[in-house]
Amino acid sequence: MEPSSRIAKARRRVRAARYAIGALAVAGFAVFGAAARDAHPATHHSVQAAQDNQAAQDDQSSDSFSFGTPSVGDSGSAVPQIRSSGS
């Protein structure tokens, strides 16, 4: 009976491993699905329509861009120290 017991144990381990792999695959699929859904245009439209602020707060890129306060004035007749010639 001992050999068949070992076989039974091995089968149980295989079964447990299959469940674990299945659960991991489902979880991974759910995470990817959620991320893909978030990036889909239709989802964004519905989020905008519903003004779902929580979703907007979750997206780290959605907080506002600050242009700040400019601090510039005339130069008098001073000679430029550097040039902003464009890029």
Add this chain to the structure above:
Amino acid sequence: MTTFRSMGCTVELPEGADDRRVRALFDERDRRFSRFHPDSELSSLNRMPLGASFVSEELSRMLAHALRAARATGGLVTPAVGAAVVAAGYDDDFDRLPEDGPPVLPVRVPSLHALSLRGPLLVRAEPIELDLNCVVKGATVDDALALLGGGFVAAGGDVATSAPLVVGLPGGDAVTLHGGGLATSSVTKRRWRRGGEEQHHLIDPETGAPARVPWLDVTVAAGSCLAADVAAKAALLLGAAGPSWLDRRGLPGRFVDEQGDVHVNENWRQLVLLPLAA
């Protein structure tokens, strides 16, 4: 003045400034965010332009800047123009681009809605090649100034300073930048031809082609170099609507048109010209 070359331009620091850490910062950003280094993180990301990708903390931070800038400009200054810039012929370091080549056709610029960033997870719902040129240099100039602890940093038209600095402008004028940032966006610097037609690096997201605008150079001052650079690009791309767009955001702007004439918006008049006349 201490100078060195990085990101395809000359970086300038005050005389005697310890440039080693600043140079290392510029070079590291260039290696990570260049479209032209095949082993850069950005190039690697662009080789698989669809689906979910995990990115480094640095790239996530720069992408967050780019997405915020895109939303603040109504999608005008967008990181989604990578494929359009390449389609226009800008597919190598500018110094190595042939002056002319076969004709090119514009490609559609994907919507921002197809991009999502949550921490290190970037999801692209349609193929999007990214170009972070819109934010990398400006943000690096700001970060370099913080690294220096004061003084100024200038890189190819983008300036950040913590003390009054007289800055020369296209066409010969000058202003004093007391703090924050100033940037000039130009269609005269990086130009090439394809099929005999003039091309440049500033893509109009509406057409997917280099923008046809009345301005050669647009200079803007703002609270940081990154903000000034983004605002200058947006104002240039907006054409005739650029000056009022800046006014509504409290930003001074100076525009040089194709005849070389200089135009300023109301904020520039108030901050720079009126004190001069008084």
